[in-house]
Amino acid sequence: MINALWITLIGMGLVFVAILLLWGLMALLVRVTAAAEPEQAAVVEEAFPAVALEIGSSQDCKRRAAAAAVAFALALEQQSRSTVSNHRAVPAAGVSAWQAVNRSQQIGQRINTRKKETR
Incomplete structure (x- = not known):
């Protein structure tokens, strides 16, 4: 009996030690990666300098309008595909197969x- 308790205590202790170890590793990774992110953002800004857009270009405006129209049409199509109907299918006999089996049981x-009560 005492051996079983010791095995249980050792097992529980190992589990909690492993959880604490993983928690510490996750905290360390968050601190390490949080310090590295601002440096990467600065590199990205330097790699892609701001480009001045020509306001008077009608060709560019037409392209943007066409791209916006395509994006809007795709969003509408995706939304119509994901719409769920509120109508429930009516079973042919009024009762589904599962209900019929359960009712017969x-x-x-x-x-x-x-029969047992009458005997």
Whole structure:
């Protein structure tokens, strides 16, 4: 009996030590990666300098309008595909197969219990 308790305590202790170790590693990774992110953002800004856009270019405006129209049409199509109907399918006989099986089992149980009571 005492050996079983010791095994349980050792096992629980190992589990908690492992959880604390993983928690510490995650905290360390968060601190290390949080310090590295601002440096990467600065590099990205230097790699892609701001480009001045020509306001008077009608060709550019037409391209942007076409791209916006395509994006809007794709969003509408995706939304219409993901729409769920609120209508429920009506079973052919009014009762699904699962309901019919469960009801027949309940009726069978009631008949069996009544037969036992009358004896």
